[in-house]
Amino acid sequence: MSAYRAQVRTELAxxxxxxxxxxxxxxxxxxxxxxxxxxxxxxxPTADPVDYVAPATLALAVVSTAMVSLGIGTGFDxxxxxLKRLGATPLGTGRxxxxxxxxxVLTELVQLxxxxxxxxxxxxxxxxxxxxxxxxxxxxxxxAFAGIGLLLAGTLPGLVTLAVTNGIYxxxxxxxxxxxxxxxxxxxxxxxxxxxxxxxxxxxTTESLVAxxxxxxxxxxxxxxxAVAAPLAAARCFRWE
Amino acid sequence: xxxxxxxxxxxxxxxxxxxYGDLVAVDGVSFTARAGEVTVVLGPNGAGxxxxxxxxxxxxxxxxxxxxxxxxxxxxxxxxxxxRVGVMLQEGGIQPAIRPREVLRQYAGFxxxxxxxxxxxxxxxxxxxxxxxxxxxxxxxRQRLSLALALIGRPxxxxxxxxxxxxxxxxxxxxxxxLEGLRTSGTGVLVxxxxxxxxxxxxxxxxxxxxxxxxxxxxxxxxxxxxxxTLGFRSHDPVDVETLGRAMAADARSTGNGAYEVDLPAxxxxxxxxxxxxxxxxxxxxxxxxxxxxxxxxxRDLVTGAERRDEA
Numbered sequence: 001m002s003a004y005r006a007q008v009r010t011e012l013a014x015x016x017x018x019x020x021x022x023x024x025x026x027x028x029x030x031x032x033x034x035x036x037x038x039x040x041x042x043x044x045p046t047a048d049p050v051d052y053v054a055p056a057t058l059a060l061a062v063v064s065t066a067m068v069s070l071g072i073g074t075g076f077d078x079x080x081x082x083l084k085r086l087g088a089t090p091l092g093t094g095r096x097x098x099x100x101x102x103x104x105v106l107t108e109l110v111q112l113x114x115x116x117x118x119x120x121x122x123x124x125x126x127x128x129x130x131x132x133x134x135x136x137x138x139x140x141x142x143x144a145f146a147g148i149g150l151l152l153a154g155t156l157p158g159l160v161t162l163a164v165t166n167g168i169y170x171x172x173x174x175x176x177x178x179x180x181x182x183x184x185x186x187x188x189x190x191x192x193x194x195x196x197x198x199x200x201x202x203x204x205t206t207e208s209l210v211a212x213x214x215x216x217x218x219x220x221x222x223x224x225x226x227a228v229a230a231p232l233a234a235a236r237c238f239r240w241e
Numbered sequence: 242x243x244x245x246x247x248x249x250x251x252x253x254x255x256x257x258x259x260x261y262g263d264l265v266a267v268d269g270v271s272f273t274a275r276a277g278e279v280t281v282v283l284g285p286n287g288a289g290x291x292x293x294x295x296x297x298x299x300x301x302x303x304x305x306x307x308x309x310x311x312x313x314x315x316x317x318x319x320x321x322x323x324x325r326v327g328v329m330l331q332e333g334g335i336q337p338a339i340r341p342r343e344v345l346r347q348y349a350g351f352x353x354x355x356x357x358x359x360x361x362x363x364x365x366x367x368x369x370x371x372x373x374x375x376x377x378x379x380x381x382x383r384q385r386l387s388l389a390l391a392l393i394g395r396p397x398x399x400x401x402x403x404x405x406x407x408x409x410x411x412x413x414x415x416x417x418x419x420l421e422g423l424r425t426s427g428t429g430v431l432v433x434x435x436x437x438x439x440x441x442x443x444x445x446x447x448x449x450x451x452x453x454x455x456x457x458x459x460x461x462x463x464x465x466x467x468x469x470x471t472l473g474f475r476s477h478d479p480v481d482v483e484t485l486g487r488a489m490a491a492d493a494r495s496t497g498n499g500a501y502e503v504d505l506p507a508x509x510x511x512x513x514x515x516x517x518x519x520x521x522x523x524x525x526x527x528x529x530x531x532x533x534x535x536x537x538x539x540x541r542d543l544v545t546g547a548e549r550r551d552e553a
Binding site for chain 1: 298299300320323324326328330332333334335336337338339343344346347348349350351352390394
């Protein structure tokens with residue numbers, strides 16, 4: 001068995017054992033999707049709430065997997081000396097990154113299938129033409145949030161990474177346009193929010209996947225900037241032990 | 242293993258210096274370790290043992306001096322060495338949520354010709370615990386798992402940092418027998434410990450270090466052979482070693498911490514003469530003994546010195 005496959009198998013086995021991570025990556029997006037699609041508690045720009053909430057939860061799913069799960073997993077790997085120990089094996093950094101990437105992509109695919117399936121059951125019918133832009137956005141979002149997650153994991157103790165990533169997740173859930181559209185936020189908060197990757201990612205997915213939508217240029221600029229800057233910062237600052 | 246071409250040096254360290262900022266952890270250490278031998282780096286906590294082995298493992302750069310493992314540079318040739326060197330870190334390195342069999346299979350996947358996972362579990366005595374998460378293993382079981390991970394890739398050199406720390410008697414015995422097997426198979430083994438008994442049990446060759454420097458080195462036989470050539474005693478009262486030397490007609494010296502020695506075999510007539518002289522001088526000796534091994538003397542003084550520094 002190759003080193004890469006051995007590492008992926010271990011990562012998958014460990015990930016499947018982390019119940020609380022499964023809750024963050026599937027439970028919360030599913031809860032948000034069904035609750036806010038069925039109960040109109042907040043104003044959304046679409047006639048049927050699911051048309052806004054479904055693509056927004058896809059963005060949320062990326063934040064949970066790329067930043068929260070990856071960050072916490074890597075943070076504890078680092079704290080337990082797992083990364084240091086792997087450094088003395090032939091695995092190598094390249095294959096380690098490839099294995100982590102595989103884990104993130106596989107998790108996101110499962111999230112995508114489940115969330116799109118449930119959203120379809122709730123009556124979501126997104127325009128097919130919008131998918132390429134939405135998937136491009138989700139890819140850029142994955143890079144941006146994985147960068148943030150790894151930056152935290154590579155510089156802070158495991159428990160602090162856990163607290164900080166969950167905290168950011170909650171703040172982005174509330175201010176990133178997932179539940180409440182950014183336009184509905186107070187002016188200054190909306191401005192700050194547009195500079196952060198979550199609101200940009202939500203703008204890309206919701207506007208791509210709604211009939212007659214158009215993605216604001218600011219969203220692509222913000223998202224691309226984070227997708228480049230965050231992984232670079234992580235690579236620069238990451239400490240293995 | 243000594244062959245017709247003589248023993249092969251698998252680790253060579255020359256004037257190695259390792260620094261952390263202004264702190265000099267390793268201050269000019271030199272030693273060699275050979276294939277088919279167990280070399281023990283012995284020293285009190287904080288002596289620089291871990292910094293030395295972590296340089297050999299490629300984790301720490303050298304500020305000066307050089308080291309070679311299998312003739313290669315630990316940092317520059319790291320990617321080649323990781324295939325040929327088995328490492329056991331002082332602590333950690335394993336996910337608490339993983340199980341021994343899983344982590345051994347994972348590591349087996351990293352090497353072209355790994356040992357059989359089940360046989361290895363058996364040899365470290367973890368067969369019955371193979372499916373228990375690491376979190377639930379005892380400290381000693383984790384140490385044995387960590388040792389197994391060091392061995393899975395059939396390394397030519399094994400570097401073990403405090404392998405018996407926190408391990409029970411049975412675990413120690415297993416580790417000793419595994420080291421014995423490695424020695425027989427011609428593997429070069431470098432072990433650090435702060436435990437003198439451990440060093441005497443495992444070692445072919447001992448390197449004693451303190452405060453980043455080598456203070457004694459040699460084969461275990463060399464370091465323990467001077468057993469009866471000196472006569473030692475301890476006293477809280479001051480002793481004039483010159484007078485003592487004249488009285489005993491032999492060289493006498495203070496070895497620090499209230500310990501003295503006289504270059505005479507520990508024979509009854511010498512012991513009697515020493516006791517009489519001490520009594521005449523009004524010096525209360527707390528202990529009169531045959532010299533003991535040099536290793537023991539050197540090491541006991543180091544440890545008491547280190548403890549005193551810790552207290553200060």
